[in-house]
Amino acid sequence: EIVMTQSPATLSVSPGESATLSCRASQTLSTNLAWYQQKPGQSPRLLIYGASIRATGVPARFSGSGSGTEFTLTVSSLQSEDFAVYYCQQYNQWPRMFGQGTKVEVK
């Protein structure tokens, strides 16, 4: 199975600043990677698939990049509603695997 590693575990950012989250896969994924956002007490929400394709309704301040084994999620000009935990997930093969998550918190 593919192991997904996210860094950092916690990112402290001031509102209005940008956040850059990293995700590394133990095997090449091409661009078969998705990003999810989860707020406390809520279900995860799909943000990005295909490493860089925003899901319907996702604001343009969320952008994804990368291919192969290295991926990045950038949230520009963080809004109050963006402070949450973010997970990357590979769908290159079964079993699907999630990273352990990056918590974006208010600095």
Place this chain on the structure above:
Amino acid sequence: QLQLQESGPGLVKPSETLSLTCSVSGGSISSSIDYWVWIRQPPGKGLEWIGNIYSRGRTSSRGSTYYSPSLESRVTISVDTSRNQFSLRLISVTAADTAVYFCARERVIVVGALVHYAMDVWGQGTTVTVSS
């Protein structure tokens, strides 16, 4: 608009069987471009993919399934097309199976020559505690 709703007991005794159902409304569980997924999240921890099933009009309750290797010996996912729902069964549970259990739709999305899979609709989750 597709909606998913998990249901089942909130408390299960150790060594017994956890059974949950996900009811699908606003769409068909027999869709040819959808997989139906179970994910769980232990308290304070990350997301763990349990497995999925692909129905595509099959009347059999089995469908095509994929399971997490760490749970494969204990888990069964089945589908009931007549009720438009799918189910999770996990046997011999322990305290380590205490978690919020989510059902989700994994949609097949074709972009040019590439095929993507995205979990774009999720249930609200149901908390299951394993305790005597």
